[in-house]
Amino acid sequence: xxxxxxxxxxxxxxxxxxxxxxxxxxxxxxxxxxxxxxxxxxxxxxxxxxxxxxxxxxxxxxxxxxxxxxxxxxxxxxxxxxxxxxxxxxxxxx
Ligand SMILES: [Ca+2]
Numbered sequence: 001x002x003x004x005x006x007x008x009x010x011x012x013x014x015x016x017x018x019x020x021x022x023x024x025x026x027x028x029x030x031x032x033x034x035x036x037x038x039x040x041x042x043x044x045x046x047x048x049x050x051x052x053x054x055x056x057x058x059x060x061x062x063x064x065x066x067x068x069x070x071x072x073x074x075x076x077x078x079x080x081x082x083x084x085x086x087x088x089x090x091x092x093x094x
Pocket of ligand 1: 020021024025026029031
């Protein structure tokens, strides 16, 4: 994928863009791995945010916009979700 096509893909997919070359610089580096980890970490919180934003009245009341993706609220939700998932995994693996 060319850098231009990659940047266009980011613009159209927004938060949900995922590719091997996450920062569209034309090479696969450790920075891309960091962006994958960030994408994965924020998935539960950003998913909840996306679901809430499907309800326009609620999204307007809570002043939610796509700029909230990967922010503090999805970060807290994601941290809790991953801790719960880790706890469940630890409990069932014993
Ligand atoms: Ca890259």
